[in-house]
Amino acid sequence: MKLLTHNMLTSKCLKGVNVGYPLGIVAKDVKVLETEFNSEFVSRIIPKLDWDTLWNAADSIGHAGDLPRAVCDDYENDVEFLKKVHHVLVEVEVIEGELVCPESGRKFSINKGIPNMLLNEDEL
């Protein structure tokens, strides 16, 4: 699971949960894989991100690196900045671990990089 995806996921499917965001991450295996940088893609994603969630998520798994705590102005033209964002968004992957609902504590497991958000029948 990439941190870009984590930035968008919630546990709102659970009965009784109001927002279910952001999900906590318990990482057992994290991989870093170098991926082709596409500045257009990164520039367009940045306004969609919840920046604090991104930074905190990266930090919680020890991969915040030198990612700034806030988005800089004119980020579209700052290639260095875009590359740092690219790294955290798509190059860091949680392969084994868990996502944790912030309201109920319910855990969703991540196996082989794929999060399992299925609920049990009594949780709907």
Next chain:
Amino acid sequence: MTSQNCKKYLFWFANEHVDFRLPEITSIASLFNINIRWLEKPNQHPYWVVELPSEKAARQIASRSVGLRSCMELWAQAKTEEELHKNVRSYPMELMKPYFKPDLSFKISVETFCNRQSQAEKVTKIESFSYLPLEGPVKLNDPDVCLQLLEYYGLDSNHIPEKPYNLFFGRWCLLQIADGQRDVITKLSLKTRKFIGNTSMDPQLSLYMANQALVRNGDLVLDPFVGTGSLLVAASHFGGYVLGSDIDFLMLHGKTRPTRIQQKKHRDKDESVRSNMQQYGKDNQYLDVIVADASLPLWRPSFKLDCIITDPPYGIREATERIGSTKNYQISDHHLVGHIPSKVEYGLQQIYQDLFQFAAQHLKMGGRLVCWIPVVRDDYSEDKLPMHPCFHLVANSEQALTTYTSRHLLTLEKVQDPQMEYTGSHVNALMRDFRAKFFHYGEEHRKQRKLRKALAREAYMQAISQREEDDGNCVGQNEDRDSSSSER
């Protein structure tokens, strides 16, 4: 005639999926902001004459279109050979001359659609153009300029006319095969794909869908019923960054029974949506797949996608399910670990209701939802299709499935944000009972076939016994006839 920059072009299409051509070309034209003018209403013929603002526009369309086989700058068209030559001679010389220069190699080729020609015939036809003042050298392989005579003999190979119905002459715009997309279909063939399943979409149709969704470089694309990811493969081909979700845990982990006819009992260890993306060099565009129930909220409300491309389950070859139970109970803790949640049927009507609502919420304004919808043909009419107030129906193309059912590819464009809770009143009876009807008709069909076979068998037995009777009457005339024949 027309504005000075617009020229006539001939689009030549592959002879299949006719209903999908116009939507595809229209979508691509809007993607590149091309003003395309149809000189005749698009029809069943595999050729269309259009007006385009430039050759660049032709190349742009060819760079995306899966249905287009080739494109030529049209210099002349006619119904007879004589008329064609007359029209070629009257095409403005200043438009032809740039291609006749001595430093440009050329060749003239002849294509006959739905007919054969001998080498001698071909040569005669080529020589009939010798009046053209071509100064460059002839080069058969990869020339600078390729002029083409196209003869159209209709669509019925059983009734080929003496003379072609239409003749076209012009200059090929696509100099390399790579300029078109037809070879991509082979490249992405399911036969060679790493991870496939029962419902993997064939490359041509999945590429159509990606074109209909206007996938652009850097777009965020989701398939909420991702299966083996065949639609995402197509989206990534046009530059999309892809996400998928599916309720089937085993499927996404590549642990379902293999569907290929082969000796192996198990799939390879690394079969997955991701492995498909890796196979085509698109791993950097693979974001994630998630095991999730598409009927439940998963993403934060402000998450916006550029495109949603999907083929929901129809309930025929795969189950339509969501998490749930008709019972009301609590699962005790020691049962929880390893519990596989039970599922209830997820009605087709409900699937589309949820999908449309989801798309209305999570698509950007102007973003497109492209999805298939199965229908029983007898019941179908366009006004019965499920609709949603946030969407405008851009295109609707049919593909036959069986004699009594087909599926429609819908292209829906988001035109407004959801205002209030959608009650789904627009999703109507068309969707209801599709699965029941599918099997009902199938059952009827089978019953009729059985009856027909039984009647045929009876008739055959009667004919046999009649013949034996007749033979029996001849016994007296033919003494060496085997007496046991009448016992059969």
